[in-house]
Amino acid sequence: MFNEGRTVVAGDVTLFVSEAGKADGMPIVLLHGGLGSREDFGALAAHMAADYRLVAIDSRGHGRSTIGRATMTYRQLADDIAAVVDQLELSDAGIIGHSDGGILALRLTASGLRQPRFIVAVGAHWQLPDDDPTRETYQGITVEEWRGMFGAQVERYESENPDPDFARLFKAARTMWLGSGQDAYPGETVRAITAPLLVVHGDNDFLVSRAQAFKLAEKVEGARLLNLPFASHTVLEDSPDDVLPALSGFITNVCNSAKAE
Template sequence: MKFLRTLFAPLLTAAVAVATLLPAASQAQESKPVKSGYLSVNGVNYHYQVHGQGEPLLLLHGGLGQFEMFGPVLTALTKTRQVIGVDLYGHGRTALTERPVSLVDMGDDMAQILKQLGHNQVDVMGYSMGGGVAFRLAVQHPERVRRLVLVSAGYAQDGFFPEMLPMQAQVGAGMADMMKETPMYKSYAAVAPRPQDFPKLLDQMGAFMRKPYDYSEDVKKLQMPVMLVFGDSDMYRPEHIVKFYQLLGGGLKDAGWMRENMAKNRLAILPGFTHYDLFLAPALVPTVLPFLDGKSNTASWAQQVAGQK
Protein backbone atom coordinates (compact mmCIF):
# COMPACT_ATOMS: atom_id res chain seq x y z
CA MET A 1 0.00 0.00 0.00
CA LYS A 2 2.85 2.40 0.82
CA PHE A 3 4.35 1.62 -2.60
CA LEU A 4 1.05 2.37 -4.33
CA ARG A 5 0.63 5.65 -2.47
CA THR A 6 4.13 6.70 -3.53
CA LEU A 7 3.54 5.50 -7.07
CA PHE A 8 0.33 7.45 -7.53
CA ALA A 9 1.15 10.46 -5.39
CA PRO A 10 1.08 12.82 -8.40
CA LEU A 11 -2.40 11.66 -9.42
CA LEU A 12 -3.66 11.91 -5.86
CA THR A 13 -2.20 15.40 -5.56
CA ALA A 14 -4.12 16.37 -8.66
CA ALA A 15 -7.25 14.82 -7.17
CA VAL A 16 -6.96 17.04 -4.10
CA ALA A 17 -6.56 20.06 -6.35
CA VAL A 18 -9.71 19.12 -8.25
CA ALA A 19 -11.57 18.67 -4.97
CA THR A 20 -10.55 22.16 -3.91
CA LEU A 21 -12.02 23.43 -7.15
CA LEU A 22 -15.42 21.76 -7.00
CA PRO A 23 -17.20 24.39 -4.86
CA ALA A 24 -15.72 27.18 -6.95
CA ALA A 25 -16.68 25.36 -10.13
CA SER A 26 -20.26 25.13 -8.91
CA GLN A 27 -20.35 28.83 -8.15
CA ALA A 28 -18.81 29.62 -11.53
CA GLN A 29 -21.62 27.85 -13.31
CA GLU A 30 -24.62 29.14 -11.33
CA SER A 31 -25.71 30.98 -14.47
CA LYS A 32 -25.76 27.64 -16.32
CA PRO A 33 -24.18 27.05 -19.73
CA VAL A 34 -25.85 28.85 -22.59
CA LYS A 35 -25.77 25.56 -24.47
CA SER A 36 -24.88 21.96 -23.65
CA GLY A 37 -25.49 18.45 -24.85
CA TYR A 38 -23.92 15.53 -26.66
CA LEU A 39 -22.37 15.19 -30.10
CA SER A 40 -21.70 11.85 -31.76
CA VAL A 41 -18.23 11.90 -33.33
CA ASN A 42 -16.38 8.87 -34.70
CA GLY A 43 -18.32 6.48 -32.48
CA VAL A 44 -17.89 8.56 -29.30
CA ASN A 45 -20.73 10.45 -27.60
CA TYR A 46 -18.94 13.62 -26.51
CA HIS A 47 -20.43 15.92 -23.88
CA TYR A 48 -19.90 19.62 -24.43
CA GLN A 49 -21.03 22.87 -22.83
CA VAL A 50 -20.81 26.48 -23.93
CA HIS A 51 -20.42 29.40 -21.50
CA GLY A 52 -20.31 33.15 -22.03
CA GLN A 53 -20.24 35.30 -25.13
CA GLY A 54 -17.49 36.67 -27.34
CA GLU A 55 -14.73 35.18 -29.44
CA PRO A 56 -14.87 31.35 -29.21
CA LEU A 57 -12.28 29.50 -27.13
CA LEU A 58 -12.11 25.70 -26.99
CA LEU A 59 -10.96 24.76 -23.47
CA LEU A 60 -9.68 21.21 -22.87
CA HIS A 61 -9.07 19.66 -19.44
CA GLY A 62 -6.36 17.33 -18.17
CA GLY A 63 -6.24 13.55 -17.81
CA LEU A 64 -8.59 11.97 -15.24
CA GLY A 65 -10.32 15.34 -14.91
CA GLN A 66 -13.34 16.96 -16.50
CA PHE A 67 -14.40 20.39 -17.72
CA GLU A 68 -15.49 21.48 -14.22
CA MET A 69 -11.87 21.53 -13.07
CA PHE A 70 -11.59 24.92 -14.82
CA GLY A 71 -14.08 26.59 -12.41
CA PRO A 72 -12.24 29.80 -11.42
CA VAL A 73 -10.54 30.03 -14.82
CA LEU A 74 -13.93 29.76 -16.51
CA THR A 75 -15.30 32.70 -14.52
CA ALA A 76 -12.47 34.94 -15.72
CA LEU A 77 -12.53 33.73 -19.32
CA THR A 78 -16.27 34.12 -19.87
CA LYS A 79 -16.09 37.84 -19.15
CA THR A 80 -14.85 38.31 -22.71
CA ARG A 81 -14.99 34.87 -24.34
CA GLN A 82 -17.43 32.21 -25.43
CA VAL A 83 -15.88 29.13 -23.85
CA ILE A 84 -16.54 25.73 -25.40
CA GLY A 85 -15.79 22.94 -22.93
CA VAL A 86 -15.58 19.29 -23.94
CA ASP A 87 -15.25 16.27 -21.66
CA LEU A 88 -12.50 14.29 -23.37
CA TYR A 89 -12.89 10.67 -24.43
CA GLY A 90 -13.68 8.47 -21.41
CA HIS A 91 -13.71 11.44 -19.03
CA GLY A 92 -16.52 13.22 -17.23
CA ARG A 93 -19.81 12.76 -19.07
CA THR A 94 -18.17 11.27 -22.18
CA ALA A 95 -18.29 7.47 -21.95
CA LEU A 96 -15.57 5.05 -22.95
CA THR A 97 -15.95 2.79 -25.97
CA GLU A 98 -13.60 0.04 -27.10
CA ARG A 99 -11.41 2.65 -28.78
CA PRO A 100 -8.03 3.31 -27.09
CA VAL A 101 -7.13 6.69 -25.60
CA SER A 102 -5.28 8.53 -28.37
CA LEU A 103 -4.28 12.19 -28.75
CA VAL A 104 -4.34 11.81 -32.53
CA ASP A 105 -7.89 10.43 -32.52
CA MET A 106 -9.13 13.09 -30.11
CA GLY A 107 -7.50 15.79 -32.23
CA ASP A 108 -9.62 14.63 -35.16
CA ASP A 109 -12.67 14.43 -32.90
CA MET A 110 -12.28 18.03 -31.73
CA ALA A 111 -12.21 19.23 -35.35
CA GLN A 112 -15.52 17.46 -35.97
CA ILE A 113 -17.03 18.88 -32.79
CA LEU A 114 -16.12 22.41 -33.87
CA LYS A 115 -17.63 21.76 -37.28
CA GLN A 116 -20.87 20.43 -35.78
CA LEU A 117 -21.07 23.48 -33.51
CA GLY A 118 -20.72 25.74 -36.53
CA HIS A 119 -17.21 27.10 -35.91
CA ASN A 120 -14.77 27.43 -38.78
CA GLN A 121 -11.90 28.61 -36.58
CA VAL A 122 -11.43 29.14 -32.84
CA ASP A 123 -8.73 29.82 -30.29
CA VAL A 124 -7.73 26.68 -28.38
CA MET A 125 -6.32 26.22 -24.88
CA GLY A 126 -5.51 22.84 -23.37
CA TYR A 127 -4.03 21.73 -20.05
CA SER A 128 -1.89 18.59 -19.64
CA MET A 129 -3.52 15.81 -21.70
CA GLY A 130 -5.94 18.42 -22.99
CA GLY A 131 -2.89 20.32 -24.19
CA GLY A 132 -1.82 17.22 -26.11
CA VAL A 133 -5.25 17.03 -27.73
CA ALA A 134 -5.11 20.75 -28.55
CA PHE A 135 -1.66 20.25 -30.10
CA ARG A 136 -2.86 17.39 -32.30
CA LEU A 137 -5.90 19.42 -33.36
CA ALA A 138 -3.58 22.25 -34.42
CA VAL A 139 -1.24 19.90 -36.31
CA GLN A 140 -3.93 17.82 -38.01
CA HIS A 141 -6.47 20.58 -38.62
CA PRO A 142 -4.57 23.88 -38.61
CA GLU A 143 -7.39 25.64 -40.41
CA ARG A 144 -9.52 25.21 -37.27
CA VAL A 145 -7.07 26.88 -34.85
CA ARG A 146 -6.48 30.64 -34.80
CA ARG A 147 -4.25 30.79 -31.71
CA LEU A 148 -3.04 27.96 -29.49
CA VAL A 149 -2.21 27.90 -25.76
CA LEU A 150 -0.59 24.78 -24.29
CA VAL A 151 -0.56 24.65 -20.49
CA SER A 152 1.90 22.18 -18.95
CA ALA A 153 2.01 19.98 -22.03
CA GLY A 154 5.19 18.62 -23.62
CA TYR A 155 5.96 17.45 -27.13
CA ALA A 156 7.81 14.19 -26.35
CA GLN A 157 7.81 11.47 -23.71
CA ASP A 158 11.42 12.17 -22.75
CA GLY A 159 10.36 15.64 -21.62
CA PHE A 160 9.20 14.23 -18.29
CA PHE A 161 11.58 13.99 -15.37
CA PRO A 162 12.93 10.40 -15.52
CA GLU A 163 11.31 9.32 -12.26
CA MET A 164 7.86 10.02 -13.74
CA LEU A 165 8.07 7.34 -16.43
CA PRO A 166 7.99 4.21 -14.22
CA MET A 167 5.11 5.69 -12.23
CA GLN A 168 3.13 6.35 -15.41
CA ALA A 169 3.92 2.84 -16.64
CA GLN A 170 2.21 1.30 -13.60
CA VAL A 171 -1.14 3.09 -14.02
CA GLY A 172 -3.94 0.59 -14.49
CA ALA A 173 -7.10 -0.98 -13.09
CA GLY A 174 -5.18 -2.22 -10.05
CA MET A 175 -5.25 1.26 -8.52
CA ALA A 176 -9.03 1.67 -8.89
CA ASP A 177 -9.95 0.43 -5.41
CA MET A 178 -7.31 2.63 -3.79
CA MET A 179 -8.80 5.66 -5.52
CA LYS A 180 -12.45 5.00 -4.56
CA GLU A 181 -12.28 7.50 -1.69
CA THR A 182 -10.40 10.18 -3.61
CA PRO A 183 -12.06 13.34 -4.95
CA MET A 184 -10.87 12.34 -8.43
CA TYR A 185 -12.96 9.17 -8.43
CA LYS A 186 -15.92 10.80 -6.70
CA SER A 187 -16.06 13.64 -9.23
CA TYR A 188 -15.87 11.05 -12.03
CA ALA A 189 -18.56 8.83 -10.53
CA ALA A 190 -20.89 11.80 -9.99
CA VAL A 191 -21.25 12.47 -13.72
CA ALA A 192 -19.92 9.47 -15.68
CA PRO A 193 -22.54 7.59 -17.73
CA ARG A 194 -21.02 4.32 -16.46
CA PRO A 195 -19.03 4.79 -13.23
CA GLN A 196 -18.17 1.09 -13.32
CA ASP A 197 -15.87 1.88 -16.27
CA PHE A 198 -13.33 3.59 -13.98
CA PRO A 199 -10.93 0.59 -13.83
CA LYS A 200 -11.17 0.31 -17.62
CA LEU A 201 -10.38 4.02 -17.94
CA LEU A 202 -7.28 3.55 -15.78
CA ASP A 203 -6.17 0.63 -17.95
CA GLN A 204 -6.62 2.71 -21.09
CA MET A 205 -4.83 5.70 -19.56
CA GLY A 206 -1.95 3.45 -18.50
CA ALA A 207 -1.62 2.06 -22.02
CA PHE A 208 -1.73 5.61 -23.37
CA MET A 209 1.04 6.82 -21.04
CA ARG A 210 3.29 3.83 -21.74
CA LYS A 211 3.30 4.49 -25.49
CA PRO A 212 6.41 6.45 -26.57
CA TYR A 213 5.88 9.61 -28.60
CA ASP A 214 7.95 12.42 -30.08
CA TYR A 215 6.16 15.20 -31.94
CA SER A 216 9.21 17.42 -32.47
CA GLU A 217 8.79 17.42 -36.25
CA ASP A 218 5.12 18.31 -35.90
CA VAL A 219 5.98 21.27 -33.65
CA LYS A 220 7.84 22.84 -36.57
CA LYS A 221 4.71 22.62 -38.73
CA LEU A 222 2.65 24.94 -36.53
CA GLN A 223 2.04 28.25 -38.28
CA MET A 224 -0.50 29.82 -35.93
CA PRO A 225 0.72 31.82 -32.90
CA VAL A 226 1.46 29.50 -29.96
CA MET A 227 1.91 30.22 -26.25
CA LEU A 228 3.51 27.70 -23.89
CA VAL A 229 2.70 27.99 -20.18
CA PHE A 230 4.53 25.97 -17.52
CA GLY A 231 5.02 26.12 -13.76
CA ASP A 232 8.51 26.70 -12.42
CA SER A 233 8.17 23.36 -10.60
CA ASP A 234 6.54 21.44 -13.45
CA MET A 235 6.75 17.72 -14.24
CA TYR A 236 8.61 18.60 -17.45
CA ARG A 237 12.36 19.16 -17.45
CA PRO A 238 13.40 22.81 -17.94
CA GLU A 239 15.57 21.71 -20.88
CA HIS A 240 12.50 20.23 -22.58
CA ILE A 241 10.50 23.42 -22.03
CA VAL A 242 13.25 25.55 -23.57
CA LYS A 243 13.66 23.14 -26.50
CA PHE A 244 9.90 23.26 -27.12
CA TYR A 245 10.04 27.05 -27.33
CA GLN A 246 13.07 26.91 -29.62
CA LEU A 247 11.33 24.46 -31.96
CA LEU A 248 8.63 27.10 -32.24
CA GLY A 249 11.23 29.68 -33.25
CA GLY A 250 11.52 31.40 -29.89
CA GLY A 251 14.58 31.93 -27.69
CA LEU A 252 17.03 31.79 -30.58
CA LYS A 253 18.27 35.39 -30.56
CA ASP A 254 17.94 38.72 -28.79
CA ALA A 255 14.61 40.35 -29.62
CA GLY A 256 16.14 43.77 -30.21
CA TRP A 257 15.34 47.21 -28.80
CA MET A 258 12.44 47.66 -31.25
CA ARG A 259 11.45 43.97 -30.90
CA GLU A 260 12.42 43.53 -34.53
CA ASN A 261 13.69 39.99 -33.86
CA MET A 262 10.94 38.99 -31.45
CA ALA A 263 9.32 35.64 -32.19
CA LYS A 264 5.56 35.53 -32.66
CA ASN A 265 5.27 32.69 -30.15
CA ARG A 266 5.43 33.06 -26.38
CA LEU A 267 6.74 31.20 -23.33
CA ALA A 268 5.42 31.87 -19.81
CA ILE A 269 6.79 30.34 -16.61
CA LEU A 270 4.51 30.95 -13.63
CA PRO A 271 6.42 30.96 -10.31
CA GLY A 272 5.31 28.81 -7.41
CA PHE A 273 3.22 26.34 -9.42
CA THR A 274 3.51 22.67 -10.34
CA HIS A 275 1.94 20.55 -13.05
CA TYR A 276 -0.82 19.58 -10.64
CA ASP A 277 -2.04 23.06 -9.72
CA LEU A 278 -1.07 25.28 -12.67
CA PHE A 279 -4.67 25.36 -13.90
CA LEU A 280 -5.52 27.01 -10.54
CA ALA A 281 -2.99 29.83 -10.93
CA PRO A 282 -4.58 33.30 -10.51
CA ALA A 283 -2.06 34.59 -13.06
CA LEU A 284 -3.07 32.08 -15.75
CA VAL A 285 -5.89 34.05 -17.36
CA PRO A 286 -4.12 37.45 -17.22
CA THR A 287 -1.16 35.71 -18.86
CA VAL A 288 -2.98 34.03 -21.73
CA LEU A 289 -5.75 36.51 -22.58
CA PRO A 290 -3.52 39.27 -24.02
CA PHE A 291 -1.89 36.63 -26.22
CA LEU A 292 -5.24 35.25 -27.35
CA ASP A 293 -6.43 38.79 -28.06
CA GLY A 294 -3.30 39.55 -30.08
CA LYS A 295 -2.11 42.22 -27.66
CA SER A 296 1.05 42.85 -25.65
CA ASN A 297 1.02 43.38 -21.89
CA THR A 298 3.59 46.16 -22.22
CA ALA A 299 4.91 48.51 -24.86
CA SER A 300 8.52 48.16 -25.96
CA TRP A 301 11.11 50.42 -24.37
CA ALA A 302 11.32 52.37 -27.61
CA GLN A 303 7.52 52.83 -27.66
CA GLN A 304 7.49 53.94 -24.03
CA VAL A 305 10.24 56.50 -24.66
CA ALA A 306 8.44 57.78 -27.74
CA GLY A 307 5.23 58.09 -25.74
CA GLN A 308 6.91 60.33 -23.18
CA LYS A 309 7.80 62.98 -25.77
Protein backbone atom coordinates in the same frame (compact mmCIF):
# COMPACT_ATOMS: atom_id res chain seq x y z
CA MET B 1 -20.19 26.70 -14.29
CA PHE B 2 -20.13 23.82 -16.78
CA ASN B 3 -23.03 21.81 -15.38
CA GLU B 4 -25.37 22.14 -18.36
CA GLY B 5 -24.60 21.13 -21.92
CA ARG B 6 -25.27 18.73 -24.76
CA THR B 7 -23.74 15.69 -26.39
CA VAL B 8 -22.10 15.62 -29.80
CA VAL B 9 -21.58 12.38 -31.71
CA ALA B 10 -17.99 11.82 -32.82
CA GLY B 11 -17.46 8.42 -34.43
CA ASP B 12 -18.14 5.74 -31.83
CA VAL B 13 -18.61 8.10 -28.88
CA THR B 14 -20.85 10.86 -27.61
CA LEU B 15 -18.88 13.77 -26.19
CA PHE B 16 -20.33 16.13 -23.61
CA VAL B 17 -19.93 19.82 -24.43
CA SER B 18 -20.75 22.66 -22.07
CA GLU B 19 -20.66 26.38 -22.78
CA ALA B 20 -20.31 29.41 -20.54
CA GLY B 21 -19.55 33.08 -20.86
CA LYS B 22 -20.39 35.65 -23.49
CA ALA B 23 -22.53 34.07 -26.20
CA ASP B 24 -21.28 36.43 -28.92
CA GLY B 25 -17.72 36.60 -27.62
CA MET B 26 -14.67 35.12 -29.31
CA PRO B 27 -14.92 31.33 -28.93
CA ILE B 28 -12.27 29.48 -26.94
CA VAL B 29 -12.29 25.68 -26.73
CA LEU B 30 -11.16 24.28 -23.36
CA LEU B 31 -9.50 20.84 -23.33
CA HIS B 32 -8.85 19.26 -19.92
CA GLY B 33 -6.08 16.97 -18.72
CA GLY B 34 -5.98 13.21 -18.32
CA LEU B 35 -8.63 11.67 -16.02
CA GLY B 36 -10.08 15.14 -15.44
CA SER B 37 -13.08 16.87 -16.99
CA ARG B 38 -14.43 20.21 -18.19
CA GLU B 39 -14.95 21.17 -14.53
CA ASP B 40 -11.18 21.57 -14.13
CA PHE B 41 -11.50 24.91 -15.94
CA GLY B 42 -13.96 26.37 -13.43
CA ALA B 43 -11.45 28.67 -11.72
CA LEU B 44 -10.06 30.06 -14.98
CA ALA B 45 -13.49 30.36 -16.58
CA ALA B 46 -14.73 32.50 -13.71
CA HIS B 47 -12.23 35.15 -14.81
CA MET B 48 -12.81 34.82 -18.57
CA ALA B 49 -16.58 34.33 -18.85
CA ALA B 50 -17.36 38.04 -19.09
CA ASP B 51 -15.37 38.43 -22.30
CA TYR B 52 -15.30 35.11 -24.15
CA ARG B 53 -17.51 32.26 -25.31
CA LEU B 54 -16.03 29.28 -23.49
CA VAL B 55 -16.65 25.81 -24.92
CA ALA B 56 -15.49 23.00 -22.62
CA ILE B 57 -15.35 19.44 -23.95
CA ASP B 58 -15.15 16.21 -21.96
CA SER B 59 -12.68 13.94 -23.78
CA ARG B 60 -13.57 10.37 -24.73
CA GLY B 61 -14.34 8.37 -21.58
CA HIS B 62 -13.95 11.39 -19.28
CA GLY B 63 -16.60 13.42 -17.48
CA ARG B 64 -19.95 12.79 -19.13
CA SER B 65 -18.52 11.44 -22.39
CA THR B 66 -18.66 7.77 -23.40
CA ILE B 67 -15.46 5.80 -23.90
CA GLY B 68 -16.38 3.94 -27.10
CA ARG B 69 -14.60 0.97 -28.64
CA ALA B 70 -11.59 2.57 -30.32
CA THR B 71 -8.19 2.47 -28.62
CA MET B 72 -7.53 5.67 -26.67
CA THR B 73 -4.60 7.46 -28.32
CA TYR B 74 -3.72 11.10 -28.77
CA ARG B 75 -4.49 10.71 -32.48
CA GLN B 76 -7.96 9.33 -31.69
CA LEU B 77 -8.74 12.05 -29.14
CA ALA B 78 -7.59 14.74 -31.59
CA ASP B 79 -9.89 13.26 -34.23
CA ASP B 80 -12.74 13.39 -31.69
CA ILE B 81 -12.11 17.07 -30.97
CA ALA B 82 -11.92 17.86 -34.68
CA ALA B 83 -15.39 16.34 -35.13
CA VAL B 84 -16.82 18.54 -32.36
CA VAL B 85 -15.11 21.64 -33.77
CA ASP B 86 -16.69 20.95 -37.16
CA GLN B 87 -20.19 20.25 -35.87
CA LEU B 88 -20.24 23.35 -33.65
CA GLU B 89 -18.59 25.49 -36.35
CA LEU B 90 -15.65 26.42 -34.13
CA SER B 91 -12.92 26.34 -36.77
CA ASP B 92 -11.87 29.90 -35.86
CA ALA B 93 -11.81 29.31 -32.10
CA GLY B 94 -8.73 29.52 -29.94
CA ILE B 95 -7.79 26.53 -27.80
CA ILE B 96 -6.61 26.38 -24.20
CA GLY B 97 -5.44 22.90 -23.34
CA HIS B 98 -4.08 21.59 -20.06
CA SER B 99 -1.77 18.55 -19.94
CA ASP B 100 -3.40 15.94 -22.22
CA GLY B 101 -5.63 18.73 -23.55
CA GLY B 102 -2.54 20.73 -24.48
CA ILE B 103 -1.08 17.69 -26.23
CA LEU B 104 -4.31 17.35 -28.21
CA ALA B 105 -4.19 21.01 -29.21
CA LEU B 106 -0.58 20.66 -30.38
CA ARG B 107 -1.29 17.47 -32.29
CA LEU B 108 -4.51 18.79 -33.83
CA THR B 109 -2.67 21.80 -35.22
CA ALA B 110 0.68 20.22 -36.10
CA SER B 111 -1.05 17.53 -38.14
CA GLY B 112 -2.95 20.12 -40.14
CA LEU B 113 -6.20 18.54 -38.97
CA ARG B 114 -7.48 21.98 -37.90
CA GLN B 115 -6.06 25.49 -37.63
CA PRO B 116 -7.22 27.25 -34.45
CA ARG B 117 -6.93 30.99 -33.95
CA PHE B 118 -4.34 30.34 -31.24
CA ILE B 119 -3.11 27.66 -28.84
CA VAL B 120 -2.34 27.92 -25.14
CA ALA B 121 -0.62 24.70 -24.04
CA VAL B 122 -0.37 24.39 -20.25
CA GLY B 123 1.79 21.68 -18.66
CA ALA B 124 1.86 19.70 -21.90
CA HIS B 125 4.45 17.25 -23.22
CA TRP B 126 5.22 17.55 -26.93
CA GLN B 127 7.34 14.39 -26.74
CA LEU B 128 8.11 11.78 -24.10
CA PRO B 129 11.51 10.15 -24.73
CA ASP B 130 12.22 6.67 -23.38
CA ASP B 131 14.54 8.10 -20.73
CA ASP B 132 12.13 10.79 -19.50
CA PRO B 133 11.52 10.26 -15.74
CA THR B 134 7.82 10.82 -16.31
CA ARG B 135 7.62 7.45 -18.05
CA GLU B 136 8.72 5.78 -14.82
CA THR B 137 6.05 7.75 -12.95
CA TYR B 138 3.36 6.58 -15.37
CA GLN B 139 4.58 2.98 -15.28
CA GLY B 140 4.58 2.87 -11.50
CA ILE B 141 1.26 4.50 -10.66
CA THR B 142 -1.68 2.17 -9.92
CA VAL B 143 -5.39 2.80 -10.06
CA GLU B 144 -5.58 2.39 -6.27
CA GLU B 145 -2.89 5.03 -5.76
CA TRP B 146 -4.67 7.39 -8.12
CA ARG B 147 -7.89 6.95 -6.18
CA GLY B 148 -6.03 7.74 -2.99
CA MET B 149 -4.46 10.92 -4.37
CA PHE B 150 -7.41 12.21 -6.40
CA GLY B 151 -10.43 10.80 -4.64
CA ALA B 152 -12.71 13.77 -5.32
CA GLN B 153 -11.87 13.65 -9.04
CA VAL B 154 -12.72 9.94 -9.22
CA GLU B 155 -15.95 10.39 -7.26
CA ARG B 156 -17.07 13.14 -9.63
CA TYR B 157 -16.37 10.91 -12.62
CA GLU B 158 -18.27 8.00 -11.09
CA SER B 159 -21.24 10.23 -10.26
CA GLU B 160 -21.68 11.71 -13.74
CA ASN B 161 -20.28 9.36 -16.38
CA PRO B 162 -23.02 7.48 -18.27
CA ASP B 163 -21.17 4.15 -17.94
CA PRO B 164 -18.56 4.61 -15.20
CA ASP B 165 -15.65 2.19 -15.09
CA PHE B 166 -12.69 4.07 -13.66
CA ALA B 167 -10.34 1.08 -13.76
CA ARG B 168 -10.94 0.76 -17.51
CA LEU B 169 -10.49 4.51 -18.08
CA PHE B 170 -7.32 4.59 -16.00
CA LYS B 171 -5.79 1.67 -17.92
CA ALA B 172 -6.66 3.28 -21.27
CA ALA B 173 -5.24 6.66 -20.24
CA ARG B 174 -2.02 5.21 -18.83
CA THR B 175 -1.47 3.19 -22.02
CA MET B 176 -1.91 6.41 -24.00
CA TRP B 177 0.56 8.30 -21.78
CA LEU B 178 3.16 5.59 -22.33
CA GLY B 179 2.52 5.37 -26.05
CA SER B 180 5.00 6.11 -28.80
CA GLY B 181 4.90 6.30 -32.57
CA GLN B 182 2.59 8.08 -34.96
CA ASP B 183 -0.51 7.85 -32.78
CA ALA B 184 1.15 9.29 -29.69
CA TYR B 185 2.87 12.61 -28.88
CA PRO B 186 3.27 15.10 -31.75
CA GLY B 187 7.08 15.17 -31.45
CA GLU B 188 8.99 17.02 -34.13
CA THR B 189 5.77 17.69 -36.07
CA VAL B 190 5.20 20.68 -33.76
CA ARG B 191 7.59 22.53 -36.09
CA ALA B 192 4.68 22.69 -38.54
CA ILE B 193 2.52 24.75 -36.17
CA THR B 194 1.86 28.22 -37.54
CA ALA B 195 -0.92 29.27 -35.15
CA PRO B 196 0.19 31.65 -32.36
CA LEU B 197 1.31 29.53 -29.41
CA LEU B 198 1.69 30.36 -25.73
CA VAL B 199 3.47 27.68 -23.69
CA VAL B 200 2.62 27.85 -19.97
CA HIS B 201 4.76 25.95 -17.47
CA GLY B 202 4.74 25.79 -13.70
CA ASP B 203 8.30 25.64 -12.41
CA ASN B 204 7.28 23.04 -9.80
CA ASP B 205 5.50 20.83 -12.35
CA PHE B 206 6.25 17.25 -11.29
CA LEU B 207 5.39 15.81 -14.73
CA VAL B 208 6.61 18.30 -17.34
CA SER B 209 10.20 19.50 -17.02
CA ARG B 210 11.38 23.02 -17.59
CA ALA B 211 13.46 21.72 -20.52
CA GLN B 212 10.31 20.27 -22.14
CA ALA B 213 8.52 23.60 -22.03
CA PHE B 214 11.52 25.62 -23.19
CA LYS B 215 12.22 23.28 -26.12
CA LEU B 216 8.60 23.39 -27.24
CA ALA B 217 8.70 27.18 -27.33
CA GLU B 218 11.93 26.99 -29.34
CA LYS B 219 10.55 24.42 -31.81
CA VAL B 220 7.53 26.53 -32.83
CA GLU B 221 8.38 29.72 -34.66
CA GLY B 222 7.09 32.80 -32.87
CA ALA B 223 5.94 30.89 -29.78
CA ARG B 224 5.88 32.63 -26.41
CA LEU B 225 6.76 31.06 -23.05
CA LEU B 226 5.35 31.77 -19.60
CA ASN B 227 7.33 29.99 -16.87
CA LEU B 228 5.74 30.58 -13.47
CA PRO B 229 7.95 30.20 -10.38
CA PHE B 230 6.58 27.93 -7.64
CA ALA B 231 3.55 26.95 -9.78
CA SER B 232 2.51 23.29 -10.10
CA HIS B 233 1.19 21.09 -12.89
CA THR B 234 -2.35 22.22 -12.01
CA VAL B 235 -1.54 25.93 -12.23
CA LEU B 236 -4.84 26.81 -13.95
CA GLU B 237 -6.81 25.34 -11.05
CA ASP B 238 -4.51 26.47 -8.26
CA SER B 239 -3.54 30.00 -9.28
CA PRO B 240 -5.36 31.31 -12.37
CA ASP B 241 -4.58 34.88 -11.27
CA ASP B 242 -0.91 34.23 -12.01
CA VAL B 243 -1.67 33.12 -15.57
CA LEU B 244 -4.31 35.67 -16.52
CA PRO B 245 -2.12 38.75 -17.24
CA ALA B 246 0.04 36.91 -19.77
CA LEU B 247 -2.94 35.01 -21.16
CA SER B 248 -4.96 38.19 -21.68
CA GLY B 249 -2.00 39.95 -23.27
CA PHE B 250 -1.38 37.01 -25.59
CA ILE B 251 -5.01 36.85 -26.77
CA THR B 252 -5.15 40.63 -27.25
CA ASN B 253 -1.98 40.51 -29.32
CA VAL B 254 -3.42 37.73 -31.47
CA CYS B 255 -6.59 39.72 -32.08
CA ASN B 256 -4.72 42.93 -32.88
CA SER B 257 -2.42 41.13 -35.30
CA ALA B 258 -5.43 39.64 -37.08
CA LYS B 259 -7.04 43.09 -37.45
CA ALA B 260 -3.83 44.53 -38.88
CA GLU B 261 -3.66 41.94 -41.67
